Amino acid sequence: MRYALRLYSYVLNGMALIAGVLLVWLMVAIVVSVVIRNLGLQPSAWFFLSTEYSLFYLTLLGAPWLVRQKGHVHIELLTSVLPPVALTVLSRLVALLCVAVCGVLAWKGLDLVTMNIARNDFDVRAFFVPKWILTIAFPISFGLMAVEFSRFVFGPEILHSGEAGLKE
Template structure:
């Protein structure tokens, strides 16, 4: 089981690294757009649409890695008010709810993905984008996040143990 979660961790890290490249490309596009406008040239026609899609990918692809490195925001006032055994029960309940939500949203996005593949639908803006490419990062992000939450549920690590956080390790 550890090997499986390690592989999920490596895939999550790879997706997060890909997003760094996407964000860098967005920065280059925005700077280029501003410079071209200030020099009285036409801006890059597809830039806004590409940036929108890049931001969509940037929201969903690093999500599993953020779960792994405990990078999500959480509120623990209720947890702190409970005694030790109650804290552990609440943690497991939170993990189970997160797994359920991730799997439900994976199912919903994957159904939209399959429908877009089946119909050959396109999102039409300044360039045509196959709709399945819009639903792919959503499905992938939620699916891998469900595994990361499962790692907390069945493993020894806790989302709330920030003191022992190793942000680079798998």
Template structure:
């Protein structure tokens, strides 16, 4: 089981690395668009649509890695009010809830992606984007995030560890 979750972790890291590259590309795109406008050159009309799609990809590609390294926001004050046995129970309930939400939303995105693929639909803005490509990072993000929550549920790892980055070797 550890080997499986190691592979999931590697995939999550690769997705997050791609998200980092997209952030860099997005910065360069915005700078190029601003420079072009200020120099009186033709505006890059496609840049707005490209930046919007990039933000979608960045969000969902980074999500599983943030779950893995405990980089998301969570509240601990309520948990601290209870004895250790109740704390462990609450922790497992959080994992199950997050897992269920990721699976449900991933399933909705998967269904939407398959429908868009079958219909061959496109989203038309300054350039045509296949609709399935819009749902792809959502499916990937929720799917890998669900596996990361499953890892917390099935292993001794906890989102409440003191130094999450030390545990992952980041």
């Protein structure tokens, strides 16, 4: 079990690392594209397509790690004034709702991936890219987010700290 948990952590951290690399790529690609345009040239269509895909992937690949780190945005106005018991109940209910939403999105994402594979769909813009390469991130990321939110439903920690401005 210990090895499975370690492997799971490596997967989550690896996805976050890939998201970070994609963020750096976005910065480089945008700067290079602007420089090329200022020189009066036309940047490759690959720059535009890769930045578009990077925005999508970095959002989905980094999201499960953010859930684990409690890095998602939430309003602390209510949670900071709740008594500890009410905070625990509310936090676990919110996490349970998040598990349900992520579970539905993972299921629908898997349905979309299988449909893309069955239809042999392609994203036809600058290049012919199989759509499943883009949509495979949905079931993986939302499935992992459901797992991470379930840690706050059933585990010893809760999602909300109850302290306003804690992460500032």
